[in-house]
Amino acid sequence: MFKKKLAFVALAAVFAFTACGNGGKDSSKSKEESDVVKLGNSGPLTGPLSVYGITTENGIKLAIDEINKAGGINGKNVEWTGLDDKGEITEAVTNYNKLMQEGANAILGGVPSKPTLAMAESAAKDEIVYITPTGTQANITEGKNNVFRVAFTDPFQGEVLANFSAKKLAAKKVAVLRNQSSDYSMGVADVYKKKAEEFGMEVVADEAYGDNDTDFKAQLTKIKSSNPDVLFIPDYYEKVALIVSQVRASGINAIIVGADGWDGVLSVLDKSAFKDIEGSYFANQFSLQDPSEKTQKFIKDYKEKYGEDPSTFAAEGYDTVYLYKQAVEEAKTTKWDEVVKALKAIKFEGITGSFSFDENNNPRKTAKIIKIDKGQYTFDSEVGAD
Template sequence: MKKKFIAIVAIASVVFAACGRNDKANSTTKAEGDALLIGSTFPLTGQYSNYGTSTVNGIKMAVDEINAEGGIKGKEIHLEFLDDKGELTDSVTNYHRLVQEGSQAIIGTNTSTPSLAIAEASVADKIPVITPTGTEESITKDKDNVFRACFTNPYQGDLLAIFAKDKLDAKTAAILVNSASDYSTGIADAFEKKAEELGIDVVAREAYGENDTDFKAQLTSIARKNPDILLIPDYYEKLALITPQARDANIKAVFLGGDGWDGILKTMDPSNYDVIQNSYFTNHFSIEDTDPKVQEFIKNYKEKYGEEPTAFSALGYDTVYILKQGFEKAASDSNEDRNAAIKSLDFKGITGAFKFDENNNPQKAASIMKIDNGAYRFDSTINPR
């Protein structure tokens, strides 16, 4: 794995040297004088652009607030956004470009594989890197300079198993997993292990490929087992295809999923909402949270962008404040001191209160969301065991 990423970094470095400036997106003015340049790379076009746009909106709002209050240690934040299209090579190329331009921290990206590539590329530079939403466990593992604002895939899998046992009283479960996705397999593997520990019988586990659109064979096999719950850990584009086919296969189970479900209501035709009625998924925050700080964030976001924030928006917003607090706490402006200060934070944000663990993962509760009559409803909070 390391050899593969080293090769990618080497290629990206060559590409960077030859690239022009035509793939820059939503860039602010380059930092000049007494300013703090923060670079970011997100999928602003392509299949993951909804995630990228939501995250960037949260980042922009946080930066505007911080600059209005005087910046970080008196320095105005200047942002630069590059579009990585959700692609691994583009993400690494963007990382090198942003560092070359003088970025003092990197925010990005959304999905796990490109986030891991950036993390691997950054270790030698020691520059602070935070992914708001990259959930693959290895992104931060053994990397002193790499952090995340979200919880990990295995963490979600554990919490979903606990929820299935404690709240749904599930006796049996089935799993339908995207075998080509680290996100999907990471949640599925942890869920299966935890479910068995808790006494839930995993009666079926079926897999599909990234480009599959017909899931009849897998779903028919699952239907024969008649499970209480069906875990489908994938992103909402794929879920919009799978869930109607699951009901057509006569699966009566309650659907469970990870944070990739956030956005499914925008993707599915409202005429199909009945197939995901009473489904549950883990998420990082809820717009129904009565915390005044959360409600103020939601109000300001709606005023700024004309829509409600997603969990990706909230995670992007929190990421900027993690950097702010870490940079202000640091003993100096060196990368080493900044990384140590971020690591030591006792952070309270829109997506919860947490400290970082030994691998720079936030240890925090998850919100369980229920899909009810075409809306996301807060169901409960689940803590790890």
């Protein structure tokens, strides 16, 4: 009898957790009757990647403040829960489960690609509306009907930057220096290398380093001997800041090109090192020099609220909330399946550009090319993949 009671209690607990944690159709329907819209995310709010998580969340909270002041979403106030995962997969999944248990209407999920992918895989099973502001790894959305992204993908950046290297920089020979410990860096580098060859450029070197490396002399010596016109370094800004001075010290004069992880590199470089990164380019989805009224208002409001200029991550977070708002208003409900349908058909105009989604729920958009000129980020051009 005691064992039977234990089994019954355990079964009841599993049922309760599933009904609450998975947030399936019944949970979504019950949330429709609430007078609030619950949104949440897990991101790195502490640790080495915290600048990305904090600025993403700042952009999200600015959008929510604006929306609530204007009457909410379909007349409902928006509540926000931001949880810290330090950029770690295990903590991200734990936070995802907590948000599900709390009855989230949608998760604006993840910041770095690895924890974002882990949460996206859970979200695909639960069928909740899941939109990552910044996750760029290609397989985050692939095969997941309800998972979307605002950022362009790693492969897309590789294509755009190869196009830019060939047509704008007129490069004949390119070298690649990649972080073999990073799916992000590897993903961008693989596509860049493939597209570079398709554009008729010669890939004269392809060198790799690890996350914990601080001395790149061996790799750079090989790259120097190949005499490239462009050196492509797709990594996050902290690692780029370590590398660029060593690039110039090694005698490499190539133009350095990077991906959107470069955003913020000037903030961690000593001004004496600005000369080492002068004239470099990187792809991004946002520029402080964008003259549009909507963008300039966002920049002004963000600076007034947080005391600093917004990063691309902040702009992506901001756009993600308004993207969700538009989808809910077009669907006239917060029911997950209906919002997913609305997102698939949406035409959205945001701070990071105007876009609709392709068959893999990736945004079709161009990239903004940012040039580092006299210690400042300057808008250079807008470039597509072809």
